[in-house]
Amino acid sequence: MKFMVSFPFRRKQWSDGQPPRHRYQLVGILSHLGSSTISGHYISDTFTMEEKGWLAFSDHIVTRSDEEQVLRKRKSSAYMLFYTQQANLLHKPRTNLKTMGDRAFCAAAPSLWNALPDFLRAPQPTDCFKKHLKTFLFNKTFGSST
Known part of the structure; x- marks a missing residue:
């Protein structure tokens, strides 16, 4: 089973049409590598602030990665996405004039x-x-x- 998945790394709002009150950032991806639902291998990609980047976990092997690699490699295997709400955001008031x-x-x-x-x-x-x-x-x- 192969499906291409388009997923954002950052998201300002979901589909409710309301002004964005929260921002979300992708922090984890669980991927299934295999030709069917009954066989294959699971890999986890996790964003860490300590490493300031992405780590890929495959059994006992851990490798560093970046957003481009994660997007390219997991586009067809992403199984579950994990987002975190970004905290401590300030409300931006609506303004009438775009320029001033x-x-x-x-x-x-x-x-x-x-x-x-x-x-x-x-x-x-x-x-x-x-x-x-x-x-x-x-x-x-x-x-x-x-």
């Missing part, structure tokens, strides 16, 4: 905050936040050394 309204602090600040990764939005002391934010922005601008 979205630039207003009350609209721009929540957009910038919500674009930060979870580990930065997590509650932490101010000095730790500043240190992590500087490191994040430096790596985003100049590329990570790892």
